[in-house]
Amino acid sequence: MLLREILRMALSSLGVNKLRSILTMAGITIGVFSVIGVMTTVSALRGSIESGLSFLGSNMFQFSKYPTGITLDGNNRRRIDQRKNITLDQAQRYQKLMEDYTDVVCLKAFYRNGAVQAIYGNHKTEPDIQFVGSNEHFLAANQFSIGIGRNFTAADTDLGRPIIIIGQEIVQKLFPSESPLDKLIKLGGRTYTVVGTLAEKGSAFGQSEDDLAVVPITRFLSDFGSANASLNIATQAPAQERYNETVDHAITAMRIVRGLRPEDENDFELYSNDSLIAAFAKVADAVRAGALVISGIALLAASVGIMNIMLVSVTERTKEIGIRKSIGARKVSILMQFLIEAVVISLLGGLAGILFGVLAGNGLALMMKASIVFPWDWAAIGLIVCTVIGVGAGLYPALKAAGLDPIESLRYE
Amino acid sequence: MISPVAPAVGSRVVRPPGELVIEIEGVTKLYKMGAEIIHALRGISLQIRRNEYLAVMGPSGSGKSTLMNMLGCLDTPTAGRYDFTGKNVAHMIDDELAEIRNREIGFVFQTFNLLPRSDALHNVELPLIYAGVPPHVRHERAMQALANVGLGDRVHHRPNELSGGQRQRVAIARALVNHPSILLADEPTGNLDSKTGVEIMALFEQLYEEGHTIIVVTHEEDIARHARRVVRLRDGLIESDGPVD
Ligand SMILES: Nc1ncnc2c1ncn2[C@@H]1O[C@H](COP(=O)(O)OP(=O)(O)O)[C@@H](O)[C@H]1O
Ligand SMILES: [Mg+2]
Numbered sequence: 001m002l003l004r005e006i007l008r009m010a011l012s013s014l015g016v017n018k019l020r021s022i023l024t025m026a027g028i029t030i031g032v033f034s035v036i037g038v039m040t041t042v043s044a045l046r047g048s049i050e051s052g053l054s055f056l057g058s059n060m061f062q063f064s065k066y067p068t069g070i071t072l073d074g075n076n077r078r079r080i081d082q083r084k085n086i087t088l089d090q091a092q093r094y095q096k097l098m099e100d101y102t103d104v105v106c107l108k109a110f111y112r113n114g115a116v117q118a119i120y121g122n123h124k125t126e127p128d129i130q131f132v133g134s135n136e137h138f139l140a141a142n143q144f145s146i147g148i149g150r151n152f153t154a155a156d157t158d159l160g161r162p163i164i165i166i167g168q169e170i171v172q173k174l175f176p177s178e179s180p181l182d183k184l185i186k187l188g189g190r191t192y193t194v195v196g197t198l199a200e201k202g203s204a205f206g207q208s209e210d211d212l213a214v215v216p217i218t219r220f221l222s223d224f225g226s227a228n229a230s231l232n233i234a235t236q237a238p239a240q241e242r243y244n245e246t247v248d249h250a251i252t253a254m255r256i257v258r259g260l261r262p263e264d265e266n267d268f269e270l271y272s273n274d275s276l277i278a279a280f281a282k283v284a285d286a287v288r289a290g291a292l293v294i295s296g297i298a299l300l301a302a303s304v305g306i307m308n309i310m311l312v313s314v315t316e317r318t319k320e321i322g323i324r325k326s327i328g329a330r331k332v333s334i335l336m337q338f339l340i341e342a343v344v345i346s347l348l349g350g351l352a353g354i355l356f357g358v359l360a361g362n363g364l365a366l367m368m369k370a371s372i373v374f375p376w377d378w379a380a381i382g383l384i385v386c387t388v389i390g391v392g393a394g395l396y397p398a399l400k401a402a403g404l405d406p407i408e409s410l411r412y413e
Numbered sequence: 414m415i416s417p418v419a420p421a422v423g424s425r426v427v428r429p430p431g432e433l434v435i436e437i438e439g440v441t442k443l444y445k446m447g448a449e450i451i452h453a454l455r456g457i458s459l460q461i462r463r464n465e466y467l468a469v470m471g472p473s474g475s476g477k478s479t480l481m482n483m484l485g486c487l488d489t490p491t492a493g494r495y496d497f498t499g500k501n502v503a504h505m506i507d508d509e510l511a512e513i514r515n516r517e518i519g520f521v522f523q524t525f526n527l528l529p530r531s532d533a534l535h536n537v538e539l540p541l542i543y544a545g546v547p548p549h550v551r552h553e554r555a556m557q558a559l560a561n562v563g564l565g566d567r568v569h570h571r572p573n574e575l576s577g578g579q580r581q582r583v584a585i586a587r588a589l590v591n592h593p594s595i596l597l598a599d600e601p602t603g604n605l606d607s608k609t610g611v612e613i614m615a616l617f618e619q620l621y622e623e624g625h626t627i628i629v630v631t632h633e634e635d636i637a638r639h640a641r642r643v644v645r646l647r648d649g650l651i652e653s654d655g656p657v658d
Binding site: 002005012015319320322323324325326327328329330332333374395406409 | 463485487507508511512513514520523526527528530539542543544545556566569587591617
């Protein structure tokens with residue numbers, strides 16, 4: 001019951017010096033904000049990033065010349081640039097070597113002659129569509145399925161037929177009112193017959209995956225040149241249990257087609273959904289650790305601020321302390337009054353930090369089309385830390401207040 | 414001569430003295446001011462019983478406040494013995510002293526010493542808060558105490574919204590709200606004009622007649638005449654101690 005009174009006293013004395021209290025709280029708010037904001041963003045994005053990163057089909061792994069975008073070390077850049085391209089010939093020999101294990105090997109090359117647009121009569125897309133050459137395994141390897149029409153066949157690739165499969169965005173732009181099947185469309189100055197469309201997929205990282213056009217890779221390379229094209233090779237293990245075995249064999253096959261000697265390092269990258277997610281987790285951990293360090297420093301500074309303001313407050317209120325003692329306040333009552341005041345400052349600052357952090361983190365997440373989260377664990381940790389800071393920073397000033405001599409403090413003006 | 418029974422003066426009520434409340438024996442108080450030592454009290458012995466109304470007189474600097482602060486357990490003597498209701502104060506720990514200040518002693522200061530940001534009611538409630546009295550009881554008792562000093566209609570005024578006399582009444586209500594054994598007042602009229610001072614002394618008279626035990630410090634003969642017994646200090650020593658004539 002006395003505790004309730006002391007709490008009331010603490011709150012009302014904070015109200016006396018509102019600006020000062022708020023400025024003192026601001027330090028705590030900043031510290032808590034930075035950690036809660038980052039934790040909220042990271043956990044909100046994790047779900048969508050992990051599903052976005054899982055663009056390979058199940059039990060699949062991919063070889064490529066370049067590592068994926070997510071990488072922590074930039075110092076390998078030159079070594080990687082010096083690698084030779086993965087050619088169609090190498091990829092086909094790899095396919096042969098893998099025949100005993102799997103026949104699901106997706107080859108993929110990207111259009112690298114600048115921006116490209118799809119044209120059908122008067123209808124045009126924006127000049128920013130994704131244009132790739134691949135084979136009949138493109139769908140499985142990239143988790144697409146056919147909307148209408150048909151997939152490529154092995155014969156399409158072998159013969160290099162001028163046919164194309166297009167995504168829903170392109171369908172809507174070019175064929176707003178008619179069926180796209182068997183129509184001739186132009187991309188990069190070449191003409192292709194539409195044999196199928198991709199079912200709608202949505203977007204990852206705010207980038208649409210439905211503005212995609214795929215032609216058989218053989219055709220693609222002969223139309224646009226194979227000189228500076230490097231292929232990605234995605235391979236599907238026949239079963240989960242044979243995944244590791246398949247990867248081992250695939251690496252050997254790649255080393256053979258790349259003509260590496262035993263002592264040479266691999267001159268290609270291998271990645272899977274798991275390795276991408278692990279790479280993201282590594283980045284996320286680094287960001288988290290950074291946020292913790294920053295907020296730790298901010299909170300340390302803030303607790304010095306609280307201690308300072310509490311010492312000032314004790315001095316300013318020496319007379320009040322004398323009055324309270326003269327009418328019978330015990331040491332512990334005075335101690336609690338100042339301690340609770342410090343804890344209240346710290347907790348209010350912390351609550352504001354959690355509020356702003358969650359708002360900012362979710363705002364960022366929403367902009368990146370992730371769903372809203374509330375980081376209960378970090379919020380709880382934040383409040384505990386704030387309480388500890390309040391007690392830690394308030395203890396010395398409160399002890400000082402409690403130990404004041406009644407008559408001397410009554411004389412204080 | 415110790416604790417004489419004062420004769421009735423005119424129609425004034427004189428209550429028969431009761432048990433010992435305060436007993437001090439050879440009390441001294443030294444203050445060190447750098448190299449200089451000030452003897453504020455040089456050896457004072459005094460007994461005060463329940464139902465007394467005592468005035469402590471003396472010129473400025475004679476040690477009146479020093480003595481009162483000690484009697485009020487706000488300060489401790491350098492040497493000598495102080496028994497409050499039979500218990501030696503020197504043997505008490507801080508919390509016991511706080512308890513005595515809270516429950517046994519009502520202290521009224523010359524400068525009122527109210528909390529400036531709290532209204533009259535909260536100021537009067539404060540001793541009850543520290544005594545652990547539950548809110549509704551506390552509220553009722555504080556309201557009653559304020560009504561007793563004639564401030565029933567000023568309970569939500571802050572000190573700066575009250576006159577000097579009203580502030581001193583709030584302070585008196587605060588001193589009495591916990592039903593102390595003794596009321597100590599150190600120059601309670603010192604900051605008031607003489608008319609208001611007379612009103613406050615009339616209030617003390619009323620309190621005495623209602624059964625309170627009172628010690629008032631003053632350096633004015635007019636004020637001292639309200640009491641039933643006068644102790645005169647000079648240079649930290651008792652010069653005289655006897656009934657008011
Ligand atoms: N805190 C103190 N430090 C030093 N000297 C003091 C202190 N308090 C009182 N004194 C001195 O002790 C003497 C008695 O003071 P006080 O009890 O206040 O006298 P009175 O109340 O009778 O005017 C004075 O000489 C005064 O200067
Ligand atoms: Mg004095």
